Amino acid sequence: IEASGVTAAHQPYRTTTMNNRNQTAVIPGFPIMVNGKSVDNQKEEYPLLSFRDITYFPMTWKFGVDEFNWDYSFDSINGLVINADNIKLIQRNLPEIRAKNADGTLKNNVAVTPAFVYYEDNRGQIIQASLADTSRTRAVYQLPVWTYGDGETTVYAGLYTEGGQTFITYHQGGATMGTDYLIRLNDDGTTSLINDTRFYIKDFDDISIKYWIGPAPGPGQLYMQGKDGEWYPLGNQDLLYGWAWKVSANQSGGGSNQDTCLIGRDLYILGFNIKAENTSTTGIYKVNIDTSETVRISSREVTGFQIEGDYIYYHSDGIMYRYSLKDREEESLGQLVKAPDKIYSFAVLNGNIYWQDETKRSLHNLKGVDLNPGAELSGMGLAGDNKEYLVASFAETAQSKYRMMIFDKQGKVVFKTSDEALPRHVYITGKKLYFYNITAGTICIGELR
Known part of the structure; x- marks a missing residue:
């Protein structure tokens, strides 16, 4: 037992079995540690007890105040009052009709905002509930039946929030010929289709970039949307963009990557020269969105990066690096x-x-x-x-x-x-x-x- 400042939600213990009139607890014989110190339970005036495989400690000043730092008081009016310094949680219950997996466990397909909670129910509906009163609900989206399934099972979907908005994403169809859907769930109960392609689309204010993340990726599949709404090729057409790609003696392949950022008029994105795949490695490229000039910023093999402030952070061969966007210099932060x-x-x-x-x-x-x-x-x-x-x-x-x-x-x-x-x-x-x-x-x- 340790005083750690941890927070946990209250979970009521419910049972249909009534307790016996008399119950028996035992003094455990196994070693007991409290805050890293051994307790000689045989010498304690009020020993710790074991009951139904749970260890209970006595509500004494020694444990409550000296060990666990509780604000601990008792009087004839209020009885025993215990206040801990950990963060208190308010809880909102969700209904039992939520979607379940084949093994009977909850899918836990839930997203929450300060105003609403969204969850998938057992009929494949996405439900919007008021966070103030989760019994006030409405269905805002019906998941389609998976076309490769048994005719009844709906697609496997994921809910999430980003930038104050809630989205649902799912794949319909087969792995090769299917389609990825991204849909925004609006506060007023309406929905907006954001994407129904195998392209990853990233919006930077009024500039939109997309690149292919579906099967059989190839070079030159990076595009920017023009003011006329059309998509135009961007960057070096010999490069495979947005993939962490590797080549071995017998095969080549990789995974798509969403690490992309626009700084001024320069887009930073992973790239791989697929036309020279036997000598190429994946790296970070800077693509000017006005001229399509494309420059690799480091010769190191990089499979992911993050930009914060004036630096690009990445790792290669177990070493963490950062690259200065101002000085254009690479700095090693140490072998990890x-x-x-x-x-x-x-x-x-x-x-x-x-x-x-x-x-x-x-x-x-x-x-x-x-x-x-x-x-x-x-x-x-x-x-x-x-x-x-x-x-x-x-x-x-x-x-x-x-x-x-x-x-x-x-x-x-x-x-x-x-x-x-x-x-x-x-x-x-x-x-x-x-x-x-x-x-x-x-x-x-x-x-x-």
């Missing part, structure tokens, strides 16, 4: 791992670098400190009105203390919970936190500090 281990993923917030190793899948800072010892990172992403927070989620492991952590721009942990939640389930505006709690099955609302 050595082969055969690799940097699996990374994120940057206010110059603070968070990265995941491929072997243990742990989350580290630039100094190599494991930020949630024993835990396997399952996802991370930026959140907040100005992307001022980093949300990290973790898989369940025996040593993991937290399932989700939120870091601010100074690198401080401002929220941590033992409940499961994913970055796509989190919405932050100001210091107000909204998220779908997978463990409790509820929407949680709190205030970050």
Whole structure:
């Protein structure tokens, strides 16, 4: 047992079995640690007890105040009052009619904003519910039946929020000939079709860029939309854009990548010279959207990058780098791992670098400190009105203390919970936190500090 400042949602324990009139608890014989200190339970005036495989500690001043730092009081009017310093959560319940997987578990296809919560129900409908009163609902979209399925199963869809708006995405049809759909769910209950192609489309204010992310990618598939609404080729037509592409002795292939950014009139995007694939590697290219001039900014092989401020951050061969957009110089930030281990993923917030190793899948800072010892990172992403927070989620492991952590721009942990939640389930505006709690099955609302 450890005082960690962790927050967790209340989960009522419901059963149809009545307790016996008399119950028996036992003094456990196994070792007990409180805040890293061993407790000799046999010598305790009020020992810890074990009941139904749960260990209970006595509500004494020793534990409540000295060990757990509770604000702890008792009087004849209010009885026992306990206040902890962790963040308090308000919960909103969701109905039982939500969509389930084939094994009976919830799909957890949920998105939340300060005004609404969206979820998929058991009939393949996307439901919009008022966050103030989740019993007030309306269906805003019907998922289509999957054309390659049994004639009844609807497409597998994903809900998420971005830039204050809610979207749903799904794939219809087969892997090769099918279509990806992106649809915006508007607050008034209407929907807007954003994309129904295999192109990835990125809008930068009044400038739109697209590139192919479907099967059989090829060179020259980068386009910019003109004022007349038509799409025009952009960049070096020998390059494969927006893919982390690799070539081995017997085959070539890769995965599409959404790391692209427009700075002034220069577009930064991954590229691979497919016309010289035997000698080429994937790298970061700068493409001028007026002239199509295309320049590789570093000779290093790079499969992903992030731009923050005046720097481009990326890694290659286990070393983290940053490239100055002003000075056009590359700087090594240090060797983080050595082969055969690799940097699996990374994120940057206010110059603070968070990265995941491929072997243990742990989350580290630039100094190599494991930020949630024993835990396997399952996802991370930026959140907040100005992307001022980093949300990290973790898989369940025996040593993991937290399932989700939120870091601010100074690198401080401002929220941590033992409940499961994913970055796509989190919405932050100001210091107000909204998220779908997978463990409790509820929407949680709190205030970050």
